[in-house]
Amino acid sequence: MKKNFWKKILTVSLLSTALLAGCSSGSSNASSDKSSAKGEITDKKVTIKFSWWGADNRHEAMKNVAKLYEKKHKNVTVKVEYGAWDGWQSKVLTQLSGKTEADVMQVNYNWLYSFGKGKNIFYDINKVSDYLKLDNWDKTYLKAMQVDGQQSAVPYGMTARVNLMNQALYKENGIEIPKTYSDLLKAGKVIGKNNTSTGKDNKYALINVGDMALDLFLGQMLYDNTGKVMQTDGKVNYTSAQVEKVLKQYKALEDAGAMPTYAQDSTIDTNSNPQWVEGRTGGVYEWANSLAQWTGTYKGGKATDDLKVSPYLQVSESKKPSVYVKPNFGYAISRNSKNPEVAADFINFIFTDKEAIKAAGDALGVSSNKVTYKTQLKENLVEGAVKDAYDMFGGYKQTVMDPYYEDENVRGQRYDVIEGFRTGKYTAAQAAKEFISKQQEALDKYYR
Numbered sequence: 107m108k109k110n111f112w113k114k115i116l117t118v119s120l121l122s123t124a125l126l127a128g129c130s131s132g133s134s135n136a137s138s139d140k141s142s143a144k145g146e147i148t149d150k151k152v153t154i155k156f157s158w159w160g161a162d163n164r165h166e167a168m169k170n171v172a173k174l175y176e177k178k179h180k181n182v183t184v185k186v187e188y189g190a191w192d193g194w195q196s197k198v199l200t201q202l203s204g205k206t207e208a209d210v211m212q213v214n215y216n217w218l219y220s221f222g223k224g225k226n227i228f229y230d231i232n233k234v235s236d237y238l239k240l241d242n243w244d245k246t247y248l249k250a251m252q253v254d255g256q257q258s259a260v261p262y263g264m265t266a267r268v269n270l271m272n273q274a275l276y277k278e279n280g281i282e283i284p285k286t287y288s289d290l291l292k293a294g295k296v297i298g299k300n301n302t303s304t305g306k307d308n309k310y311a312l313i314n315v316g317d318m319a320l321d322l323f324l325g326q327m328l329y330d331n332t333g334k335v336m337q338t339d340g341k342v343n344y345t346s347a348q349v350e351k352v353l354k355q356y357k358a359l360e361d362a363g364a365m366p367t368y369a370q371d372s373t374i375d376t377n378s379n380p381q382w383v384e385g386r387t388g389g390v391y392e393w394a395n396s397l398a399q400w401t402g403t404y405k406g407g408k409a410t411d412d413l414k415v416s417p418y419l420q421v422s423e424s425k426k427p428s429v430y431v432k433p434n435f436g437y438a439i440s441r442n443s444k445n446p447e448v449a450a451d452f453i454n455f456i457f458t459d460k461e462a463i464k465a466a467g468d469a470l471g472v473s474s475n476k477v478t479y480k481t482q483l484k485e486n487l488v489e490g491a492v493k494d495a496y497d498m499f500g501g502y503k504q505t506v507m508d509p510y511y512e513d514e515n516v517r518g519q520r521y522d523v524i525e526g527f528r529t530g531k532y533t534a535a536q537a538a539k540e541f542i543s544k545q546q547e548a549l550d551k552y553y554r
Contacts, residue, residue, distance in 0.1 A: 157187040158212035159194040161399040167469035216509040229439035230256035234450035259436035271389035274412035294364020316375030340553035349538035368528040394495035395471025415494040432507040519544035
C-alpha cells in the first residue's frame with residue numbers, strides 16, 4: 107500500500123469518530139429465545155449479517171461455517187460480506203457511521219480502542235454471556251479486548267509476525283538461513299549479486315510485502331536494538347539517536363541487496379507478490395495465522411517443501427529477542443443489532459461446534475478459545491507452516507502490542523516518514539526526528 111493511502115482512512119476515521127459518538131445501544135426487544143420449544147435460538151425468522159476480511163481460503167471457510175449454522179438453525183439466515191484487507195477498515199468505519207454494519211464483525215485489535223476514541227462502540231458481550239460462553243477464554247485474553255469496562259469483542263487467538271523462509275534459494279546459493287541481521291546483510295550480497303536498480307528478475311534475501319510488514323519489521327528491529335517497545339501510555343519510547351541507528355541499519359540491508367529498495371518493491375502487496383510467488387526472495391515477514399495463504403501461492407502451492415519457518419533475527423547470536431504478539435482479530439457484535447443473542451450464539455457456534463471448527467480449518471490460525479484449541483489439536487486442523495510458526499514464537503518472551511501501535515492515524519505517520527527516508531526525501535537523522543515527532547503528535551491527538 108504505497109503513496110499515502112492511509113490518509114484516506116484518516117479522513118473516514120475523523121468523520122466516523124464524530125458520528126459514532128451518537129451510536130445508540132442495541133435493541134432491547136431482540137427476538138431471540140434460548141428456550142424455544144423447537145430447540146432453536148429464536149422462534150422467529152431472523153437474518154443476521156456476518157462480515158470479515160481475509161484471503162480466499164478464509165472466505166471459503168467462513169461461508170461454509172455460515173451455511174452450517176443455517177443448517178442447524180432453520181429459521182436463521184446468515185448473510186455474508188467479505189473482502190481483502192486493503193480498504194476494509196475504511197469500509198467498516200463508513201458502515202458504522204451510517205449504522206449499516208454487520209451484526210457480527212471480524213474486528214482488528216486496535217479498532218476497539220481507536221474507533222470512538224476509546225469509548226466502546228460495540229455491543230457489550232457481557233450482556234449475552236448466556237449465549238456466548240466467556241469462560242472458554244483465559245481472562246487475560248478477554249481483558250485485551252475490553253474497553254471502557256465492557257467486553258467489546260472476543261479474541262480468536264494470538265499471533266505474531268514470523269519469517270517464512272525459502273530454504274531452497276539459500277541452498278541454491280550455498281549459504282545458510284540467517285540468524286542475525288548481519289547474517290541477513292551478508293546473504294543479500296550473495297543472493298542479490300546480479301540485481302539491477304529496477305530489474306524485474308532481482309532476487310533478495312528477505313522482503314517485506316507492503317507498508318505494514320515494513321513498519322512492523324522496523325518496529326521489531328527497534329525493539330531488538332533498544333529493549334524498549336514502540337510506545338507506552340501514549341508516549342513514544344525512543345530517542346532520535348536510537349531511531350537513526352536502526353534506520354541506517356535497515357538502509358544498509360537495502361544497499362546490500364538483502365531487501366528491495368523503494369524503487370524495486372513490487373506494487374502487489376499481497377501473497378500474490380511476484381517476488382514471492384516466483385521464488386525470487388529468501389523469505390517473507392508475515393503473520394503466523396496467515397501463512398497457509400503464503401505457502402499456497404508460492405510456486406502455485408506445489409513446492410511447500412522449499413519453505414521453512416525460521417527463528418527471529420537477532421542483533422547478536424547470544425541475544426535472544428522478545429517479540430510482539432497481538433490478538434490476530436476478534437469477533438464483535440454491533441450495538442445496532444436487532445438480534446444480539448442470535449449474533450452471540452453464532453459466534454459461540456464458530457468456537458464450539460466441531461463441524462464449524464473443522465470447516466474453518468487453518469484459515470483462522472490457532473485459537474485461544476479452550477474448546478476450539480482442543481478440537482484443533484484432536485483433529486490435526488492446524489498443520490504445516492501455521493503450526494510451525496506458533497510452535498516457534500511460543501518459545502520466545504512475548505509482549506502484547508499496544509493497540510495504538512497499529513492505529514491507522516498513528517501508524518500512517520510512520521509510513522510517511524519511512525517512505526520519505528527510502529526515497530531520499532529525508533536523511534536518517536531527519537527521518538528519525540520526524541518518526542518520533544509525527545507519531546507523538548498523532549498519539550497526543552488520538553490516545554484516550
